[in-house]
Amino acid sequence: MSKINGKTIWLTGASSGIGLALAEALAEKGARLILTARSEATLNELAERLPGNHRVFSLDLSNPENAFQHGQDLVANETIDVLINNAGVSQRSAVLDTDLSVYRQLMEIDYFSVIALTKSVLAQMQARKQGHVVTIASVAGKVGSKLRSGYSGAKFGVIGFMDCARAEMAEHNVHFTTICPGFVRTQVSHNALTGDGSKLNQEDPDITGGISPEECAAAIIKAIEQDRDEVIVGKGLSKLAPTLQRFFPNLVRKLSAKR
Ligand SMILES: NC(=O)c1ccc[n+]([C@@H]2O[C@H](COP(=O)([O-])OP(=O)(O)OC[C@H]3O[C@@H](n4cnc5c(N)ncnc54)[C@H](OP(=O)(O)O)[C@@H]3O)[C@@H](O)[C@H]2O)c1
Numbered sequence: 001m002s003k004i005n006g007k008t009i010w011l012t013g014a015s016s017g018i019g020l021a022l023a024e025a026l027a028e029k030g031a032r033l034i035l036t037a038r039s040e041a042t043l044n045e046l047a048e049r050l051p052g053n054h055r056v057f058s059l060d061l062s063n064p065e066n067a068f069q070h071g072q073d074l075v076a077n078e079t080i081d082v083l084i085n086n087a088g089v090s091q092r093s094a095v096l097d098t099d100l101s102v103y104r105q106l107m108e109i110d111y112f113s114v115i116a117l118t119k120s121v122l123a124q125m126q127a128r129k130q131g132h133v134v135t136i137a138s139v140a141g142k143v144g145s146k147l148r149s150g151y152s153g154a155k156f157g158v159i160g161f162m163d164c165a166r167a168e169m170a171e172h173n174v175h176f177t178t179i180c181p182g183f184v185r186t187q188v189s190h191n192a193l194t195g196d197g198s199k200l201n202q203e204d205p206d207i208t209g210g211i212s213p214e215e216c217a218a219a220i221i222k223a224i225e226q227d228r229d230e231v232i233v234g235k236g237l238s239k240l241a242p243t244l245q246r247f248f249p250n251l252v253r254k255l256s257a258k259r
Helices: 017-028 040-049 064-077 100-128 149-172 213-225 236-247 249-258
Strands: 008-012 032-036 082-085 131-136 174-181 230-233
Touching: 008 017, 008 100, 017 032, 017 213, 032 040, 064 100, 082 100, 100 131, 100 149, 100 174, 131 149, 131 213, 149 174, 174 213, 213 230, 230 236, 236 249
Parallel strands: 008 032, 008 082, 082 131, 131 174, 174 230
Antiparallel strands: none
């Protein structure tokens, strides 16, 4: 049975980058999408042009309690087959220059709201004895590097959370796939938070040299279809980094300090 065709998939971060490419590819494969982000007008336009019948469910994920409540309201009227936790915000600022409020903001969006949405769908998935939670973490959730301390912290955390949830839910036939992309050519660096919470609004050469959002979306869909637990997606050093870290941790620490 297809994991995508005919399934209801709740996708966050659908207005841009990886989420937008995922929305296009999933709709093409026959999924019915519930599209989430803050930019309601963009989502409406997207829902209109995608093949199939989709729903816009705009939500600000910077308030996890609010996100949980909205998630519960959604699940009261919808059966969710797959939740894709894709929305996220990155960071470009050194520890000493970063306000505590920025760390909190990164954790609210990249960690607590991911937990909130996952919890909001999980009881239904357990009762139905089927479901799939997909989370777009990052290579930054495997390997620490400069200027991303809050982002990395949130992504490391989310990978650990999903490992625990996978173990708890295995007996209920609820699956968990964690995706760790390396560099992908999206708006991520433009939208990254700096030390005072303002957006970086700049291109990042690492991101420019990354894979396309479409390539990333294709790899994510393959991982969902194959029920993979965790997949590293990307090219070059950003893809190799988690393996290097595992076998040559000192080398990776030295490289991180130099870059
Ligand atoms: N690009 C990369 O190199 C890369 C690498 C590793 C991991 N990732 C991860 O991939 C995911 C997607 O990022 P991207 O690269 O596609 O970046 P992007 O182009 O900046 O897209 C981010 C998405 O998240 C949504 N979002 C941001 N803040 C939100 C909030 N407070 N409430 C609701 N939605 C919010 C945005 O929608 P609105 O602004 O409309 O709300 C947008 O749809 C993120 O989790 C990111 O950490 C990206």
